[in-house]
Amino acid sequence: MNQSHKKILWGLAGTIMGFWSIKLGGRVLLNKSSDKFIKILTSDQYEENIWEMIPTIMRSNPLVVMETNLRAQSGTLINRPFGSPKKFPSLNSLMFNCAQLRDLPTPLETPVDTSVVIGKEAKKPFKINLPLMVSAMAYGEALSADAKWSLAKGASQAQTAICSGEGPFLLSEWEAADTYIYMYNRGDWNQEKESRILKNCAAVEIQFGQGALGGTGHVFSAREIDRRLRKDFNFPKGKDAITHSRQSHVQHQGQLPEFVEYLKKISDGIPVGVKIAAGKWLEEDIDIACHSGVDYIVLDGAEAATKGSPPILADDFCVPTIYAVSRGAEQLYKTGFNKRVSLIASGKISTPGDALKAIALGADACYMGTVALFAIVHLQAEHAIPFEPPTQLIWYDGKYADKFNKKQGAKYLANFFASCKEELEAGIRSLGKTTLREVNRSDLFSLDESIGKGLGLPMAYESCHKKP
Structure with a gap:
């Protein structure tokens, strides 16, 4: 050696x-x-x-302790992202029937129709390929331009729709979207572009409220508005972006019919909808909207998410999505407005199963928000994890926003929607049906007694055999 x-x-x-x-x-x-x-x-x-x-x-619980410390530190209103962690009564407690002998399942080779028409009797209704749409998420106040482009492009590739959200109008998002729903928000921006926007979109959605915030307003401080965003808002330096509690055109309910008619006229007949948080008096809110001539209603349940909301509004206000959809659909059916007015469910619709259950309860389509964000970050999340959350890739001011690949994001979202469509088709076949429109409440039963009683559905432990 x-x-x-x-x-x-x-x-x-x-x-x-x-x-x-x-x-x-x-x-x-x-x-x-x-x-x-x-x-x-x-x-x-x-x-x-x-x-x-x-x-x-x-x-208490760890969340209460943490938020107590945040309140003690700041002495101001705190805003929690992504809604409430509270366990509300949910769609998870519902189950579907499976056709076998009494009802035969649909043959595998039989085509299944998952398409949906929104604004059934509008002059220019729009059709989407599946009952899942990208919900309203604001540019600037929340998401970056690249993130919004990804959501719009991915939705287009899946032949479905995206709602703009309450931020300033983003041209690149509009160009990427085949079916673009413009949110008529409660702020004082986009006004100079209003006529041109409305003539070049698939629908307009009047914002009255949302599940995580109710109908309250909020302020986007001028300190957070950089030069580029100020240009998009068309604001002078130092001006706050204020989302008011009320629509400037609707200071009382009697003004809504005139406003709806104005929007239909200026847009040449695209569907006009309203977005409302599902409250205790949701039936009356629905009646007011329907009698005002709207073509669709978005019901946002208590589980809805947002960039940030006061915990009290996220945790302690509004009706959970499962009850909101059921009550809303029943009210439309009782009054006969279901023939003309489409119902869109919103608020923690996270899976194809959630969506199909909401449709069985009477919704025509569903909005998806948080899960769409999960989809576009997908493998790109490694740029932020483990030291930052994946949202730092897609927030307007995110630390890793420059590392987000918008084309990959769009591809991931399109894949997500394509997968969801196949799952919906499998579920519809398992019910022995061939179209989304055939799915209804009779296909459901409940695992939870309070939900079963509240929705008028049979329990899993009960025999559903009809007596002679």
Whole structure:
């Protein structure tokens, strides 16, 4: 063995001995430290014991403790992103029938129609290839231009629609979208472009409220509006972007019919809809909207998300989506407006199963928001994780917004919608049906008694055999 080989062996032996010395020494140190900690933990009285925090947090919950600290630190209104973590009664408690012998399943080779028409009796109704659309998410106030482009392009590739959201009009999003729904928001921007926009979109959606915020307004501070965004808002330096609590054109309900008629006239007959948070008096809100001549209604349930909302509004206001959709559809049916007015469900519609259940309860289509964002970041999330959340890729002011690939994002969203369409087709076939329009409440039963009673559905443990 030559000298160089001996040096290598001695070096390797030294490395191994050093590793084991550190490991054994570390174990001894860790053992002593843990022994001391356990002794303190099991002998200190509660008033000075660190364990006191555990039952205190369990009595509340970690979220309450954290938000208490945020309120104590800021002394101002806090805004929590992505809605409420509260466990509301949900679509998860509903199950579908499966056709086998009494009702035969649809043959695999039989085509299934998942298309939807919105604005059934409007002069210019629009048709989409599946009952899933990208919900309203604001450019600038929330998402970057590239993220909005991805959502629009992905929706177009899937032959479905996207709603603009309440931010300033974004030309690149409009150009990427085949079916573009313009949100007539409660702010004072886009006004100079209003006529041109309305003549070149598929529908216009009047914003009255949303599930995570109710009908409240909010302020986007001038300090957060950079030069590019100020140009898009067409605002002078120092002006806040204010979303008012009320529509400037509708200061009382009697003004809504005139406003709806104005929008239909200026847009040459595209569907005009309203977006409302589902409240206690949702039936009356629906009646007012229908008698005003709207072509569709978006019901946003309590589970809805947003860039940021006061926890009290996200946690403690509005009707959960499952009840909102059921009550809304029943009201349209009772009054006969279901023949003319389309119903769009919104608020934590996350899967094809959620969507099909909402449609069975009476919705014509569904909006998807948060999951569409999950889809466009997909494998790109690695740019932000583990030190930042994936949303830092898609927020307007996100730390990694420059790393977001908008073309990949669009592809991922299109794939997501294509997958959802195939799942919907599989579900419809399993019911023994061939079109989305055939799916109804009779296909459902409940796992939860309060939901079963509230929706008038049979329970899983009950026999559904009809008595002679």
